Amino acid sequence: MTKVELQGVGKRYPARGRSGTEVVAVDDVSIDIASGEIHAVIGYSGAGKSTLLRLVNGLERATSGAILVDGVDITALSEAKLRSVRSRIGMIFQQFNLFHSRTIAKNVEYPLVVAGTPRPEREARVAELLSFVGLSDYAASHIEQLSGGQKQRVGIARALATNPGLILADEATSALDPETSREVLALLTKINRDLGVTILLITHEMDVVREIAHRVTVMEAGKAVEQGEVFEVFSNPKTDTTRRFVSTALPTEPDPAHLRALREKHRGKLIALTFRDGGADQPIVFQTLADRGVGVNIVHGGITDVGGRTFGKLTLELIGEGVQVEHAIAALAQQTELEVLA
Numbered sequence: 598m599t600k601v602e603l604q605g606v607g608k609r610y611p612a613r614g615r616s617g618t619e620v621v622a623v624d625d626v627s628i629d630i631a632s633g634e635i636h637a638v639i640g641y642s643g644a645g646k647s648t649l650l651r652l653v654n655g656l657e658r659a660t661s662g663a664i665l666v667d668g669v670d671i672t673a674l675s676e677a678k679l680r681s682v683r684s685r686i687g688m689i690f691q692q693f694n695l696f697h698s699r700t701i702a703k704n705v706e707y708p709l710v711v712a713g714t715p716r717p718e719r720e721a722r723v724a725e726l727l728s729f730v731g732l733s734d735y736a737a738s739h740i741e742q743l744s745g746g747q748k749q750r751v752g753i754a755r756a757l758a759t760n761p762g763l764i765l766a767d768e769a770t771s772a773l774d775p776e777t778s779r780e781v782l783a784l785l786t787k788i789n790r791d792l793g794v795t796i797l798l799i800t801h802e803m804d805v806v807r808e809i810a811h812r813v814t815v816m817e818a819g820k821a822v823e824q825g826e827v828f829e830v831f832s833n834p835k836t837d838t839t840r841r842f843v844s845t846a847l848p849t850e851p852d853p854a855h856l857r858a859l860r861e862k863h864r865g866k867l868i869a870l871t872f873r874d875g876g877a878d879q880p881i882v883f884q885t886l887a888d889r890g891v892g893v894n895i896v897h898g899g900i901t902d903v904g905g906r907t908f909g910k911l912t913l914e915l916i917g918e919g920v921q922v923e924h925a926i927a928a929l930a931q932q933t934e935l936e937v938l939a
């Protein structure tokens with residue numbers, strides 16, 4: 598279990614050539630990652646996620662701020678001391694970064710060889726790791742004989758070899774299909790839960806965050822623009838960037854063009870209701886409408902799970918006499934978050 602604290606971290610790259618300008622890849626980012634937490638950093642291309650990850654494993658030096666790994670500021674360490682910190686950090690990559698000329702067992706064994714672990718111990722550990730990731734039968738196979746999901750399992754076994762307290766995952770599932778992604782995410786969840794390993798992952802996929810992260814930082818142009826528990830951040834987004842991520846994976850309100858199309862088709866009053874854990878649920882809403890003799894069509898949206906909690910938006914068409922519909926809207930507004938759309 599490892600705790601990571603980023604305190605006002607910045608990374609600037611000097612201008613390239615005469616006419617170039619300095620690049621601020623990471624700009625005053627602070628993140629507290631508790632021991633045993635799965636923390637996701639989400640952002641679009643160029644937001645600074647990869648740079649941030651390289652700063653945490655010490656492959657690059659921050660130009661400002663402090664990065665404390667279990668209380669030790671790695672920005673101030675010598676290269677030799679940094680290597681020792683790095684040996685307690687496992688890395689997982691989008692393109693797996695495996696040795697194609699070696700067997701699966703040899704790939705997993707590699708960090709143990711580097712760490713100087715004696716051979717009998719290494720062999721036992723490799724067998725244990727392959728069993729943990731469900732690849733015991735593939736020890737003697739070569740990388741090209743494996744599917745993408747299996748390759749990532751080898752990557753994960755290798756990352757776990759030296760018993761790290763922290764795993765850094767760089768777009769670990771971006772190269773995989775949705776089904777295989779879910780299996781790999783389930784394995785990461787198991788590692789976190791059963792072994793207590795802290796995980797810092799970077800991604801541009803909202804589904805990854807929704808499925809496994811406890812807390813999230815949204816990055817944009819090098820800055821951390823939102824941060825907190827996954828449910829809190831995504832059920833109540835404050836920035837356009839976060840709203841755009843939410844709309845890729847969660848049912849939200851129709852955009853203006855879609856709303857116009859809905860309006861063409863549905864002549865009744867259109868309202869959007871927000872459902873969240875602890876709030877009014879659907880039976881109450883539909884009962885309220887039925888009690889007032891108001892008919893209803895669900896025309897857009899859905900309900901899903903965010904960080905293990907219910908969240909969603911439904912756009913409804915209300916059908917009935919004007920005054921009944923107005924009364925129904927007033928009653929619903931008492932029970933749940935409601936917006937009259939058109």
Ligand SMILES: Nc1ncnc2c1ncn2[C@@H]1O[C@H](COP(=O)(O)OP(=O)(O)OP(=O)(O)O)[C@@H](O)[C@H]1O
Pocket residue numbers: 610620621622640641642643644645646647648649
């Ligand atoms: N070594 C470097 N030298 C100069 N600029 C760099 C360097 N590495 C990254 N950058 C710049 O820093 C910014 C952030 O890049 P970074 O790769 O960290 O973003 P990202 O969010 O990981 O995006 P992607 O998912 O596309 O990798 C970009 O403008 C990028 O061009």
